[in-house]
Amino acid sequence: MSKIYELTVEAVEAGDIITYHPMKLANALRIKDVNRLAVETSVMGDKALVTIYPHDPLARVILADPQMLVMDERGRVWIGRYHNGRPSLLRLYDPASGSAQRLLLFGTTGAGKSTAGQIILAAMKRSGIAVLYADLKGGQSAPEAYGQTGPGADGNVAWRVTTQEGTMAQLRTTWLTMMDRQERYARLGRSKFLRDRPDPLLYQIVDEANRLLEKGAPYRDEATFYIKDIGRTGRSLGVGIGLFAQAGHLEEMGGSDTLRAMLKEGEVILLRWTSSMMKQLVTDGLLPAGQVLAPIPKYAGEVDLVSQFDEEHTDDDRPGTQGTAYNVNGRYPTSKMRFWNIGSDMPTEGLDPMVLDLYGPGAPPEIEQDAWDLIGDAYCQRLDGMEAYRAVFPEPEEDEDGEDGGGGKKKGGGAKTAASPVPASQPKPRARTLRDRIQAVLDAHDDPLDALQILELVNADGGREVKLGSVRNTLTAIRN
Secondary structure, three states: OOOOEEEEEEOOOOOOOOOOOHHHHHHHOOOOOHHHEEEEEOOOOOEEEEEEOOOOOOOOOEOOOHHHHOOOOOOEEEEEEEOOOOEEEEEOEEOOOOEEOEEEEEEOOOOOHHHHHHHHHHHHHHOOOEEEEEEOOOOOOOHHHHOOOOOOOOOOOOEEEOOHHHHHHHHHHHHHHHHHHHHHHHHHOOOOOOOOOOOOOEEEEEEOHHHHHOOOOOOHHHHHHHHHHHHHHOHHHOEEEEEEEEOOOHHHOOOOHHHHHHHHOOEEEEOOOOHHHHHHHHHOOOOOOOOOOOOOOOEOOOOOOOOOOOOOOOOOOOOEOOOEEEEOOOOOOOOEEEEOEOOOOOOOOOOOHHHHHHHOOOOOOOOOHHHHHHHOHHHHOOOOHHHHHHHHOOOOOEOOOOOEOOOOEEOOOOOEEOOOOOOOOOOOOOOOOHHHHHHHHHHOOOOOOOHHHHHHHHHOOOOOOOOHHHHHHHHHHHHO
């Protein structure tokens, strides 16, 4: 019968810290597959728990019921499990302090970051969290996040964009919503966020964030400003920030010590990483002193030496370790965990129906309608690209010499780049919103109009063309 062995190790001398090399330890214990070995060190580093399994305990981690993704009363979602079967929990809301969280998910190429991101996004939808999701892999990281889930459904997140300009529009929209809440909560005398009373928990997620924040990125400074300010101010207002990024160098994350310090206090999950990344995480204090994280290999399973004369040998594929990670702020920071195995066994044509099921039915939660007038068309019409950017950052007018008064510069194609969007105490002037246009149609007609008639009249007013779903959403806001 297969057995599990557990060894307790203590440092010989007081003040000593236990260090180890995973491969050397596995070799000393005559274990060919290092994934059968689990080592957990204490916070002080003077004790360790070594567990030896008969096979890889994280080979497959099955999600028995999608309802397991729903946030518990302590603001945590169940994203996977540890080698010992215990749940790996990610905190999205702290009811004790009344605050949203900061989230950082690191993983190198092929480490399972997209799948982990889908699990987190699905958990957010099922938990009633409004999500603005920027997928800077052109929409490829989590296509199901905006997949159709039924008649009339617009997607699984409140707003998805796939461009850097759209991401800037989202960040500005999140910031404006945060400032609106700050003003309203101040009038109510509230210093903490009370979940769903009356506003939903809101998260801004930027996937492939390194593309937005790396050196040379066109909006690096502005994006860093918004991410820092949302991270510092948004917590007590129920506004969280999450970055999913490639595991390269922390310098790619905005080059900001303030931003990095902010993320160190948040929820940090490390999938398979590069060696340079791990050195930086230790140096920057993301990992407590004395803690050791064993590297996550690309493949699991035993590796044997095979003679060239062994004609009966079959070269079977070894299973990958995608989704294996360390939940640095979880209960067992130095123990490996694995995200739930989700989706179809083989790639599908188009959206994966099993991943769509993970999000559950129904429309996603949205930003509260109290803020819709302030945030404007970019959110209400779910715009992307420069159209979204210009809706949120209105271009300054040119003078007679072709220069603009706000410091913006003209692009080669004749269009201007708006001035650096560092927010002032009052929001910048905005263009006419869809609500303004619909209200004008209603004011001009005494007879009742249905949504299709209103859509036709709005699209005939010379403004930006809109869709029926946007009209219906805005009519609901007006009616309320």
